[in-house]
Amino acid sequence: MQNSSGETREIEVRFLDIDKEKLVEKLKSLGATDKGEVMLEEVIVYDKEEKWMNEKRFVRIRKSGDTTTMVYKEHMPDATDDATNGAIEVEFQIGDLEKAILFLEKIGLNPYRRQQKKRHTFELDGVTLDIDTWPRIPTYVEFEGPSMGVLQSLAAKLGFDWSTVMYEDPRYVIEKIYGIPVGSMRWFTFDRFE
DSSP, X not given: OBOTXXXXXXXXXXXXXXXXHXXXXXXXXXXXXXXXXXXXXEEEEEETTOHHHHHTEEEEEEEETTEEEEEEEEEEEETTEEEEEEEEEEEEEESOHHXXXXXXXXXXXXXXXXXXXXXXXXXXTTEEEEEEEOTTSOOXXXXXXXXXXXXXXXXXXXXXXXXXXXXXXXXXXXXXXXXXXXXXXXXXXXXXXX
């Protein structure tokens, strides 16, 4: 949801270690809109002191096909449900990834990590479902929608057990669930892992 200042507030949850083929088949049988699959190339940017890293905020530059976007993202507990992490975002399109990196360096920010993931996106019942495949971890699905009730309803429709839902952000999932120290890595791509 976008407010008058251009910020959006998203509600998102994840289900880990999914069977992608079965989920895609189920989504198609329910009439979901298939938005396609793309490789996302991202650069994660923090402040020079890297305080943002612990504050769960960052700038991300993302290249997806011919489109490049920049977003400021700040994760925070939802005011209505302490267990739910929501996020505030300010996102816009840019023309050139490398110039954006240079610009951010010049104003004192630190391009910290390059990363990749494959994303297959569907839309169903007002919810965006992103099936994400990162390097070296099992594929998971992220539900993003207007309310927790809508997400719960769709999860039930798709056969997910809500007791297994993850509210945490991708970095938490990669580090704490799968044991990959992505927060201290400079490259988290399919061909470079350091």
